[in-house]
Amino acid sequence: MMQAPVNVSDARAVAFDMSALPDLSFTPCRRIWLSHREPIFMLVDAVDYAWLAESMWNVWHAGNGRGDRWMLYAKRNVGPGRSTVRAHREIMIAADPGRDDAFLSAHVVDHINGQTLDNRRCNLRWATKRDNAISRRTRGTAPTLESIVQRVIADALAAAAQLEEMPF
Structure with missing residues (x-):
């Protein structure tokens, strides 16, 4: 039985206050909530949001108890075997659909800035497993999602100010 699509940003009831969160509607990014108990979301491009x-x-x-359990990823389960699908991989496959199975099996998706919930296309790249392991950051060295959101908002405001200054 197939279920109707659900807009998780509107449908997911949350048990925390979201009133203090900045509005992203004027930016090229959107939030998708990952938990109804904790304020955890992934940041995505507006083009991927729908x-x-x-x-x-x-x-x-994520993690195996060696100090890397701080890494959080967006995922969902599909099919009767409940296979795990990770959002960052789905985004890269959608953004770069020409990759064959051999390439996909030999590569993972790396988060350039180390923030594993920042799933904007500009923060994702294909990498070998070796290269991904080399670029792994230790706890506390990746930017917080909140600081990334603040930067996105500042950039959007600066772009809007430049547009206002243009004589049309």
């Missing part, structure tokens, strides 16, 4: 919001995404706490 198709990503059709699915219910949740948070996966």
